[in-house]
Amino acid sequence: MMSNNFYSQYHECRIGGDIIGNLTRGCVIDRLSTMRRLERTVYNYRDAESIASASIYVDESIPPLNSSWREKICHWSFNVIDHFDLSREVVAVSMSLFDRYLATRGNRCNGSTALLASLTTLHIAIKVHEVRKIKLTTLANLSRGQFGPKHIEEMEWQVLNSLNWHIHPPTSMSFLSHLLLLLPPQVSDSSKEDIYALSRYITELSVCDSSFVEINPSAVAFSAVLNSLEDRRYRRLISTSVRDQFLRAIATHVGIRHDDEHVIVARPKLKRLLTSSLGQDNLPHEHAHHQQQQQQQQQQGETNIAI
Numbered sequence: 001m002m003s004n005n006f007y008s009q010y011h012e013c014r015i016g017g018d019i020i021g022n023l024t025r026g027c028v029i030d031r032l033s034t035m036r037r038l039e040r041t042v043y044n045y046r047d048a049e050s051i052a053s054a055s056i057y058v059d060e061s062i063p064p065l066n067s068s069w070r071e072k073i074c075h076w077s078f079n080v081i082d083h084f085d086l087s088r089e090v091v092a093v094s095m096s097l098f099d100r101y102l103a104t105r106g107n108r109c110n111g112s113t114a115l116l117a118s119l120t121t122l123h124i125a126i127k128v129h130e131v132r133k134i135k136l137t138t139l140a141n142l143s144r145g146q147f148g149p150k151h152i153e154e155m156e157w158q159v160l161n162s163l164n165w166h167i168h169p170p171t172s173m174s175f176l177s178h179l180l181l182l183l184p185p186q187v188s189d190s191s192k193e194d195i196y197a198l199s200r201y202i203t204e205l206s207v208c209d210s211s212f213v214e215i216n217p218s219a220v221a222f223s224a225v226l227n228s229l230e231d232r233r234y235r236r237l238i239s240t241s242v243r244d245q246f247l248r249a250i251a252t253h254v255g256i257r258h259d260d261e262h263v264i265v266a267r268p269k270l271k272r273l274l275t276s277s278l279g280q281d282n283l284p285h286e287h288a289h290h291q292q293q294q295q296q297q298q299q300q301g302e303t304n305i306a307i
Contacts, residue, residue, distance in 0.1 A: 028181045029253045032218075035170035035178070036255065039216050043096065043169045046214065048103035062108040067210045069111060073098070073118040074208035080122065080142065084134055090125045092171040092207050092217075097121035097159060099213050104162045116147055120155040128167055172203040175221035182249050184242050191237040198234065199224040205273040212269065219262030222250065223270050226258060 023031075041047070077091045098121040102109055109117065123139055136149040160167070176199055183192055202224040206212045212220060228234055229243055238246075251257045 023181065025182070028178055032175070032178050032254045035175060036218055039170050039218060042164075042166045043100070045100060045103060048100040048163070062110060065102055065107045065109055065114065066111075069114050070095075070098075070210050071208050073114065077118065077122055078208075080134075080139075084132070086126065086130050086132060086134075088204060089171055089173045090122075090129055092173055092204075093129055093167075093169060094118070094122045094125035095207055096169040096171065097124060097163065097167060100166075101159045101162050112146065115143060116151060116155050117159065119143060119147060120152050120159055123152055124156060124159065124167055170217055172206065172217040172220040172224070173200065175218045176200060176203055176224060179221055179225060179250060179254070182246060182253070183238075184245050184249075186242050187238050187246075194237060195225070195228050195234065198228045198231070202227060202270050202274055205277055206266075206270060209269070209273060212266070215266050216262045218254075218256055219260060219266050220270070222256045223263050223266040226263070227267060227270055227274070 074091065074095055077094055078088060081088055081090055098118055101117060101121065102114075119139055119142070123134075123136060126134055136152060140147055140149045140152055176196070180192065180196055180199070183195075199221070203220055206220050206224075229238070247258070256263070
């Protein structure tokens with residue numbers, strides 16, 4: 001999970017409520033509007049599926065993607081990212097590429113193709129979205145000899161061409177950071193950090209769950225915020241009036257509401273994921289400690305993958 005320090009740095013310095021960090025309020029709203037448009041158009045999962053539907057031939061002898069493979073691939077990707085100390089948002093980008101690429105193939109692949117595609121989309125995501133890089137040979141070695149750098153390079157062209165080079169998807173993490181920039185100035189920095197930390201943790205949980213593939217990332221982020229604000233352990237952080245002011249701003253400027261179809265679907269799913277991950281009776285601060293323990297275990301564990 002991204003540290004709270006990032007949130008503090010990202011949200012510091014308001015001038016009359018119009019300047020947020022280095023961004024004006026209008027800039028934040030413009031970014032959110034653009035991200036919303038992109039998720040509905042070029043990064044829409046259903047559009048990728050329609051490509052397969054319109055294709056002349058889909059080999060139905062190839063089995064459908066096994067959801068357990070996807071979950072295993074996602075957790076493995078987090079292992080790799082944590083091991084090399086890269087941003088965990090890279091995994092969200094990689095899984096977006098992975099899901100949309102397989103959608104163009106009618107979501108049909110065997111285990112070997114799924115593994116190669118996951119190595120390739122992680123390679124693309126790191127190359128495009130990270131300053132630090134992982135050598136292609138290092139990634140290839142994680143396949144336990146199944147694939148070499150040449151295989152990943154060949155698959156990279158297939159992925160890029162299938163996705164028309166749309167490799168900058170707006171993620172739920174990115175939506176979350178921007179949405180919370182619209183919190184009213186009455187909310188204390190410590191409260192913002194707590195809300196961000198829990199909401200970020202919740203959005204990360206959704207990345208590995210295949211039931212969120214067709215849910216807009218903006219709806220996942222907004223649902224995570226709503227669940228955090230309404231959790232009995234976090235209601236004290238902001239008053240009802242300030243909360244309502246925040247939600248009105250999002251509805252007015254971003255066009256996301258609590259009764260949107262994707263939000264209605266996402267919220268109970270996220271609640272179940274959080275309960276399963278942490279347990280109902282955990283103290284508010286324990287999710288961060290729990291996540292740190294998970295990351296340490298992952299870094300000490302196996303980073304190779306086989307399906």
